Structures are given as C-alpha cells and as structure tokens.
Amino acid sequence: VSKATNVPLARIAVKLAAGIKLKDMDLKSWDNINHIAVKEAVLPFNKFPEESIFLSPEMKSTGEVMGISNTFGGSFRRATISAGNILPESGRVFLSVNDQDKLSAIPLARDLFEIGFEIVATSGTALELKRNGVPAESIFKVGEGRPNVVDGIKNGEIQLVINTPLGAQSRYDEEAIGRACIQKGILAITTLSGAEAAVRAIRSKRKIVVKSIQEYHKKE
Known part of the structure; x- marks a missing residue:
C-alpha cells in the first residue's frame, strides 16, 4: 500500500x-x-509438483508482485503476468461453475464470447449458457468419460480455465484440472470475481508501457 x-x-x-x-x-x-495498483501472490506450484494445490493456513506463496497502471484491467494484467501467469487473448475457455454461480456466469461467458473466445463447458453449465443465448460446447467432467476437460488441457485445446467447484467430487476434479493447468502453464481461475477481473485485463490488451513507480507519483 x-x-x-x-x-x-x-x-x-x-x-x-x-x-x-x-x-x-x-x-x-x-x-x-490517478493510478490503480493490484497485488498478486506468487504461488510456485510448478516448482513443487507433489504439493497440494489447495490453499490452507500453511504459507505457500513465495512472494508477491504489484501491477500498476491507470486502469484496473491494465493493472490486473500486469500483476498476472508478473506472477508468471499467461492471460490468453484468444482460443478456448473451459467454464464450469457451481449451481449458485450459474446465473452470474452468463454475462461473463457472453463477454468472453464477444471478445472472440470459444467456450467449452460441463453439461450443466453448457445447458444454462445455451438457454441464455451463449454458444457453448459440452465436454466431459473428469469421471464422466473421455476425452474430458483434463485431456483437452493436456492436448493444448484449452487456453484458459474458469472453475468454481463445490462439493467433494468437484474438489477431486479441481485437483486434477489444477495439476493439468500447472503442467501446461495455463491460468486456472476459481472465483467469478477473479474471472471478471481477467476479462477486464484481456480487454486491455494494449502494448504495456513501462514506467517507474516514481513517475506515477510525480504527477500527484
């Protein structure tokens, strides 16, 4: 701060x-x-492949980074990149949300579609999106059949994951999906607020102009 x-x-x-x-x-x-700053934790799961990806009271981050610019989207994008994550500008997004998040996920999915992303989703999420006019392709969950979402991630067919799990089976799926994302260097987002921030960051895909923090403070 x-x-x-x-x-x-x-x-x-x-x-x-x-x-x-x-x-x-x-x-x-x-x-x-006049500027906005976003702080992001650095979680080195790619360095410790056997470590659980679930957060707990145990300290797992190895530091933090800050993205700063004149817009929220630009700052979130810089913070995400600085933490070692990639925000895709096109491709396919896997979307799976719990029942409580389904209605809130519709405008998010619509934004992603308008930006130019293709959407693949689990059956329940895909059905809800189609009902509301958002094109979505269905894909199997981890235990439903093959090819499933993990296969899609490993095969390079999915560039971004948005998954808000709820329940024991969903937690098992999240572990498998999360590990596949780490192996492929794909960003996995587990909250709708985080996904909405990512959309704003993707929309701000202007060339990043580097300035020192002193330059930001000089104008104020």
Whole structure:
C-alpha cells in the first residue's frame, strides 16, 4: 500500500505509537491518486509438483508482485503476468461453475464470447449458457468419460480455465484440472470475481508501457 500510494504507512504508525496525532502530520490526500495498483501472490506450484494445490493456513506463496497502471484491467494484467501467469487473448475457455454461480456466469461467458473466445463447458453449465443465448460446447467432467476437460488441457485445446467447484467430487476434479493447468502453464481461475477481473485485463490488451513507480507519483 505504501508503494502504491507513496504514503509511508510504517513511519506514520511509529509516530502514532509515539503519541503524535494524525492531524499534526503533513499527510497528502489519497483522492489525488490517478493510478490503480493490484497485488498478486506468487504461488510456485510448478516448482513443487507433489504439493497440494489447495490453499490452507500453511504459507505457500513465495512472494508477491504489484501491477500498476491507470486502469484496473491494465493493472490486473500486469500483476498476472508478473506472477508468471499467461492471460490468453484468444482460443478456448473451459467454464464450469457451481449451481449458485450459474446465473452470474452468463454475462461473463457472453463477454468472453464477444471478445472472440470459444467456450467449452460441463453439461450443466453448457445447458444454462445455451438457454441464455451463449454458444457453448459440452465436454466431459473428469469421471464422466473421455476425452474430458483434463485431456483437452493436456492436448493444448484449452487456453484458459474458469472453475468454481463445490462439493467433494468437484474438489477431486479441481485437483486434477489444477495439476493439468500447472503442467501446461495455463491460468486456472476459481472465483467469478477473479474471472471478471481477467476479462477486464484481456480487454486491455494494449502494448504495456513501462514506467517507474516514481513517475506515477510525480504527477500527484
């Protein structure tokens, strides 16, 4: 936060602990900040293939990165790339959402289709998308038959995965899908909010102009 805002929060905290009031400090307003910063954790699952991909209280990240630009999409894109993930600009998206997310996933799928992606989905998700005018091709879940979604990932037929699992069987599928994505270097997103952010990042596919963080703060 200090890097993003150019406000030395740790120094301010020390002064507060020493009894100095905020009103007595010469603090600039955050309202003048014109850029957006996005922080992303770096999870090195590709370095430890036997490690469980599920997050837990155990520390698994090896650091964090920050993407900064004048738009949310641009910042999310930079943070994603800096964390070692690839945001595709075309290809096929695998979409599988739990029943609670199905209605919310429709505008997301429509956005992806309008950008130019083909959509493949599990039977329930594909049916809901087709009912709402979004073209989608059905694909088997892990235990339903072959070729299934993991086969599609391993064969290079899927470039992005959006999967919001719920339940024991879905968790098993998520493990298999997640490992296949790690092996192929494909981004797997497990929340709709993360998927919506990714869509905004893909839409901002302008050439990245590199600036120092001091240049962002200089204008404010």
